[in-house]
Amino acid sequence: MIKKGIILAGGVGSRVGPSTKAISKQLIPLADKPIIFYSLSILMLLNIKDILIIVKKEDYASFKKLLGNGKNFGINIKYAVQKTPRGLPDAFIIGKKFIKDDNVALILGDNFFHGQGLIEFLNSALNNFNSGANIFSYNVKNPSAYGVIEKKGKNIKIIEKPKKTKSKKAITGLYFFDKNVSKLSARLKKSKRGELEIIDLLKMYLKKNKLSISDLGRGSAWLDTGTSKDILKAGNYVEIIEERQNQKIACLEEIAFRKKWIGKNIINSRIKYYGKSEYSNYLKEILNDRS
Numbered sequence: 001m002i003k004k005g006i007i008l009a010g011g012v013g014s015r016v017g018p019s020t021k022a023i024s025k026q027l028i029p030l031a032d033k034p035i036i037f038y039s040l041s042i043l044m045l046l047n048i049k050d051i052l053i054i055v056k057k058e059d060y061a062s063f064k065k066l067l068g069n070g071k072n073f074g075i076n077i078k079y080a081v082q083k084t085p086r087g088l089p090d091a092f093i094i095g096k097k098f099i100k101d102d103n104v105a106l107i108l109g110d111n112f113f114h115g116q117g118l119i120e121f122l123n124s125a126l127n128n129f130n131s132g133a134n135i136f137s138y139n140v141k142n143p144s145a146y147g148v149i150e151k152k153g154k155n156i157k158i159i160e161k162p163k164k165t166k167s168k169k170a171i172t173g174l175y176f177f178d179k180n181v182s183k184l185s186a187r188l189k190k191s192k193r194g195e196l197e198i199i200d201l202l203k204m205y206l207k208k209n210k211l212s213i214s215d216l217g218r219g220s221a222w223l224d225t226g227t228s229k230d231i232l233k234a235g236n237y238v239e240i241i242e243e244r245q246n247q248k249i250a251c252l253e254e255i256a257f258r259k260k261w262i263g264k265n266i267i268n269s270r271i272k273y274y275g276k277s278e279y280s281n282y283l284k285e286i287l288n289d290r291s
Contacts (some may be wrong), residue, residue: 002103005043007053008091009109010082024059026109031238039107041250045119049075052098057081073252074261087195089185096182108173115220132210134176137169138222146170160199172222
């Protein structure tokens with residue numbers, strides 16, 4: 001069982017420049033919502049309500065203004081500052097006091113997940129999780145751009161951005177870890193590029209036979225918004241789905257309202273807060289046609 005989540009929203013975002021010289025990549029719009037809404041929505045849909053968002057010092061005020069302490073979404077949000085990018089495992093070192101002796105989920109703030117049955121699949125993995133680590137793989141066309149899982153029978157290898165590989169299974173930006181993750185992360189040594197590597201952390205669990213791998217099937221979409229083109233493609237995907245179905249993806253207030261974490265009073269206040277936007281109009285529809 002996991003009740004705590006971390007969103008890593010630091011990083012320089014150099015591949016999305018020059019926009020990221022003025023704004024965090026996770027605050028850039030993807031369709032009509034900031035990118036971080038999509039990763040935050042996944043944690044909420046998994047009923048994770050205690051969330052730590054790790055940000056750069058210069059972005060803290062912007063995230064706090066957008067999300068506050070989470071009360072408008074029926075959740076508890078805390079923030080921590082990453083002084084300099086030191087790799088994904090640094091999230092567990094920074095978040096040690098937040099994690100305490102609990103299991104934790106980590107999702108990258110620029111990752112997008114969507115699909116029929118996806119949340120049910122992830123919930124099953126989450127509810128059955130007790131110890132070790134659980135990662136989620138996804139078939140990609142260009143595996144050399146990602147950490148990759150190679151499997152031969154019971155033999156498993158995890159390779160960071162391999163030049164050559166027969167595997168198409170990339171490691172996505174969603175991870176489940178047990179309470180030992182902060183301690184293990186603190187033992188890691190920096191790689192040649194000067195960062196703590198998530199691959200090295202996963203190898204520690206793999207060595208102890210404590211690493212589980214769940215494959216996201218064909219019905220799911222995992223999009224990495226690492227570049228401007230990636231953000232545009234993901235935005236087009238969202239707009240097509242939303243326009244066709246007349247249902248928004250990653251509407252945080254809707255998720256909280258349908259879970260009965262917030263009431264009509266908060267929805268009404270958010271309608272006023274968002275003004276004359278399409279997002280605000282959608283919230284009006286939620287109030288008028290709760291299903």
